[in-house]
Amino acid sequence: MTQVSGAACLVTGAASGIGKALAHELVAGGCDVAIADRDPAGLKALAGELEVLSGRKVSAHAVDVGDRGQMEALAKEVVATHPGLNILINNAGVALFGQFHEIALADMEWLININFWGVVYGTRTLLPHLARQREAHIVNLSSIFGIIAPPGQTAYCAAKFAVRGLSEALRHELAMARSPVHLSVVHPGGVATSIARNSRAGALVGDNRGQAEMIAAFERLADITPQTAARRIVRGIERNEPRILIGTDARRADLVQRLLPASYWKVIARSLEKALRRNKPDGA
Numbered sequence: 001m002t003q004v005s006g007a008a009c010l011v012t013g014a015a016s017g018i019g020k021a022l023a024h025e026l027v028a029g030g031c032d033v034a035i036a037d038r039d040p041a042g043l044k045a046l047a048g049e050l051e052v053l054s055g056r057k058v059s060a061h062a063v064d065v066g067d068r069g070q071m072e073a074l075a076k077e078v079v080a081t082h083p084g085l086n087i088l089i090n091n092a093g094v095a096l097f098g099q100f101h102e103i104a105l106a107d108m109e110w111l112i113n114i115n116f117w118g119v120v121y122g123t124r125t126l127l128p129h130l131a132r133q134r135e136a137h138i139v140n141l142s143s144i145f146g147i148i149a150p151p152g153q154t155a156y157c158a159a160k161f162a163v164r165g166l167s168e169a170l171r172h173e174l175a176m177a178r179s180p181v182h183l184s185v186v187h188p189g190g191v192a193t194s195i196a197r198n199s200r201a202g203a204l205v206g207d208n209r210g211q212a213e214m215i216a217a218f219e220r221l222a223d224i225t226p227q228t229a230a231r232r233i234v235r236g237i238e239r240n241e242p243r244i245l246i247g248t249d250a251r252r253a254d255l256v257q258r259l260l261p262a263s264y265w266k267v268i269a270r271s272l273e274k275a276l277r278r279n280k281p282d283g284a
Helices: 017-028 040-053 068-081 105-130 154-176 209-221 226-238 248-259 264-278
Strands: 008-012 032-037 058-062 087-090 136-141 181-188 243-246
Touching: 008 017, 008 105, 017 032, 017 040, 017 087, 017 226, 032 040, 032 068, 040 058, 058 068, 068 105, 087 105, 105 136, 105 154, 136 154, 136 226, 154 181, 181 226, 181 248, 226 243, 243 248, 248 264
Parallel strands: 008 032, 008 087, 032 058, 087 136, 136 181, 181 243
Antiparallel strands: none
16 A cells, blocks of 8 residues: 555646645645646645645645656656655646647647646656655546547547556556556546636637537536545555546446447447436526
8 A cells, every 4th residue: 555644745737626636635644745737826825725734745836747848857856855755646637629620730739748748757757766765656647538539539538548558558567577656547537627618729610619518518517526536546546546437427438438349439428418418507
C-alpha cells in the first residue's frame, strides 16, 4: 500500500475540478502537496484554502504542462521544495468540441500537448526521483473516453487512449524492474466539473449551438462530484489499484465495450438518449 498520510504529492491541473478536490482530500489525509496549474489566481486561492484548513506544507506552481521546458523546471522546483515527494498525479486536461473535419490540426495539437504530452513530461521528469523513494505512486488521468470513443471526440479520445496505453505499458515495465513505483490509470465517467463548459470549439465549427447542446447534455448527466472522484482516487492510491473506474456510467461503459468491442457505441448511444429523456429540464 502507498500511504497518503505523511507523503508528499504533486497534483497538476489543481486549480479546479478533480485536481482541486484531490488537493483538499490529500491534505486532509495528512499529505503535503505541490499544486500546479496554468491559472495563477486559482492556485493562489487554493493554496490559501489549504493552508487555513491544515498544517501541511503547500506550494503553488504556475505552469503549462504542455511545455516541456516548464515541466522540467517544475520538477526541479517541486523536488527542492518537497524532497520526499513520492506521489505524482498527472491530472491537467482540456476538452475540444467538434468532429474530425471541424477541428484544425492546431486544435488537435493544443489538446494533445496538454492531455497527453503533459502526462509524458510529468512522468518522465519525476520518475527518476520517485524511483529513489522507498515507495512511490504515479496516477495518470485518462477518461472513460480512453476506453470508449464517442463521435465528436476524436482528439480527446486520441489523447486519453494514448494516456491509457502509456500507463499500462509503463506499469508493466515498472513491475518487471521491481520498481518501488506503482502506477494507476484513472477512467472517470461523468464528473461535474467545468471541463465541458470551458471546452474550445474547433476552428471550423460553423456555430456554437451544437457545443451549447453538448455542454447542457453533459451537465445533465454528470452526477459524480469532484469530491467523490477525489476520494475514489485516493483510495485507489492507498490500495495500489492499477485501474480506477469512477462512476456507475464508467463501469457500465467498460463492460459494454468488453462485451461488444466493435459495436458498443450503438448500445451506449441508446442508453444515453434514454438517460437524457429522463433528465429533461422542466418545461423542455
